[in-house]
Amino acid sequence: MNTQIKTAVLTGANSGIGLALTHKLLAEGYRVIGTSRSGQMADFSHPNLSVISLDVTDDASIAQAVAQIGQLAPSIDLLVNNAGVGSDLGTITPERSALRDTFATNVDGTILFTEPMLPLVRDGGQIIFLSSKMGLVSHAAADSPAYRISKAAINMYAAILAERVAERGISVTPMHPGWVQTRMGGDSAPFTTEQSAEGLFRGIQARPESGKFWNVEVDSLLA
Ligand code: NDP
Numbered sequence: 001m002n003t004q005i006k007t008a009v010l011t012g013a014n015s016g017i018g019l020a021l022t023h024k025l026l027a028e029g030y031r032v033i034g035t036s037r038s039g040q041m042a043d044f045s046h047p048n049l050s051v052i053s054l055d056v057t058d059d060a061s062i063a064q065a066v067a068q069i070g071q072l073a074p075s076i077d078l079l080v081n082n083a084g085v086g087s088d089l090g091t092i093t094p095e096r097s098a099l100r101d102t103f104a105t106n107v108d109g110t111i112l113f114t115e116p117m118l119p120l121v122r123d124g125g126q127i128i129f130l131s132s133k134m135g136l137v138s139h140a141a142a143d144s145p146a147y148r149i150s151k152a153a154i155n156m157y158a159a160i161l162a163e164r165v166a167e168r169g170i171s172v173t174p175m176h177p178g179w180v181q182t183r184m185g186g187d188s189a190p191f192t193t194e195q196s197a198e199g200l201f202r203g204i205q206a207r208p209e210s211g212k213f214w215n216v217e218v219d220s221l222l223a
Pocket residue numbers: 011012013014015016017018036037038054055056057081082083084085086105109130131132133176177178179180181182183184185186189
């Protein structure tokens with residue numbers, strides 16, 4: 001393996017923002033290990049892309065994926081936790097099924113995948129979370145309670161993790177990717193997935209102060 005090539009692991013690489021960021025990272029010369037629940041990428045292959053199966057709500061799937069990633073690349077430069085669901089977007093009252101479904105992926109799944117990945121992230125590497133400004137207390141609104149709370153939880157996890165990995169020089173950044181035209185974001189969103197991926201990559205390159213929230217819409221930190 002060429003040690004000059006940076007390696008990224010990206011969850012949910014098969015659609016939406018994850019797919020566009022996969023294209024962007026490959027175009028920037030990264031080797032990408034992308035995950036999808038099926039273990040396939042629809043209609044896309046690249047010599048520097050490996051695709052593995054991962055369902056972050058399934059402990060056995062997480063263990064298998066982490067083992068596979070360790071075999072493919074024992075030293076990861078960039079981990080992008082992109083996989084997420086928006087089960088109650090637009091609804092008002094917290095429903096049991098939406099809370100459980102949303103937290104299982106966006107919170108428990110994201111954290112339980114990130115933890116065993118930590119030894120694989122190289123010292124000085126980067127960890128990104130696809131968060132949302134909907135999860136900031138300063139942007140609170142009545143709609144989408146499970147989704148908002150799940151992203152708030154990830155913002156807190158990112159801040160905690162930043163402290164834990166600081167001595168290894170790893171930076172941790174929750175990012176708002178803009179409102180983006182995807183299965184989740186819908187057709188009337190202002191950002192294309194390509195624009196969002198460009199913005200996310202600018203944020204990765206900017207390497208913001210670890211633990212702080214980065215907003216792609218304005219290319220800066222957001223309190
Ligand atoms: P999409 O619905 O297009 O993509 C979501 C991705 O998450 C899919 O690749 C999906 O995989 C994956 N995924 C869902 N559940 C699981 C699971 N249990 N295990 C593994 N992977 C899973 O949404 P977006 O591209 O819009 O969203 C990507 C991220 O960006 C999310 O975290 C979202 O919250 C965040 N975000 C999006 C915004 C927007 O406007 N679109 C705004 C703010 C944040 P599969 O292909 O297998 O279904």
